[in-house]
Amino acid sequence: xxxxxxxxxxxxxxxxxxxxxxxxxxxxxxx
Numbered sequence: 001x002x003x004x005x006x007x008x009x010x011x012x013x014x015x016x017x018x019x020x021x022x023x024x025x026x027x028x029x030x031x
Contacts, residue, residue: 013027 010024010027013024017023
């Protein structure tokens with residue numbers, strides 16, 4: 001996964017789900 005796709009994925013996830021910080025960190029750990 002390249003940086004552009006990673007940032008796009010984070011942006012989409014935040015817009016759709018408005019995840020908590022812990023959920024974002026969990027997502028990052030799975031990459």
